[in-house]
Amino acid sequence: MRKIKKFNFQCPIHKKELIIDFNKNLIKCKNKSCKAKYRIIKTNNKLVPCLIDELNFDTVFNHKFLKPIRIFDKNKSNFFKLADHIKSKINNFLNEKYSPPYKEITINKFKSLIKNGENKCLIIGSGNRNLPNTIFDNRLEILGCDLYPGKQVDFIADAHYLPLKDDSINIIFLQAVLEHVLEPQKVVDECYRVLSKKGIIISEAPFLQGIHENEYDFFRFSPSAHCFLFKKFKLVSYGPLKGAGLSFIWILRGFLSKYIGMKISKIIFFPLMILSNLNVNKNLKANWDYCNSSYVVAIKEVTKSKKYYHKNNLKLYDPKDK
């Protein structure tokens, strides 16, 4: 049976409650003058509200995203679809073993939140992915959002305008999202708004990676630049996520693609990508300066606004062999 995940959504324009009309497959805002037309999308196993209105929002979202094939996958031949399938199987296997540097800290925080009945976890950029296996807890109520439908997507939204009430989420996971949004600070501020007091946010974003997803890829983040976006929060852990080895393989793969094409290059380098994808030694300067991606874990603390963000940010650069 098709189901829609029940949640207290709000109109991202008027911040008013939304009324879902299953008969007409429409979602209306309680504000009578609201002209936004939100739809309900039928996917394989569920109904997914699409809470973006292209007329009212400045967004890269396009109604073509709602088609079953993602816009940047449309030219793939069957061979490469099969290769992708095998790749995702291997990645899933590796994810089971993957132990992120924020594992301990997040597991402990999840436990204490769950104990207080605060178990709402929002994954932004969920696509087909869930939380990393090693931090997953089945007591969490997971809500996935993305710009297009996917296995783990419960609603479609643009992260610049989250259709969620203030303080309504206890855990947010930004899964390689900030490089794909045009206003990363605005997205992080939206997360701050919807996160509950003492709620936790985890963000992963690339630093030395080539452009991926074509025209939908905009930014890269050093560990300290990544932290700066979270200045309103209390930082609890941050640093390089994937190290210099993986960066090297990315660049080499990109370079060789000039001569043998990206598809062949991806196949050749896949085993090396896996080998260099191992957990990173956070203490090494090489891994800070040449990290493939960085991460931030932060808590929403509602205190007086801090001063001297810029000078404080300098202290965050923290390799032990500098």
Ligand SMILES: [Zn+2]
């Ligand atoms: Zn509205």
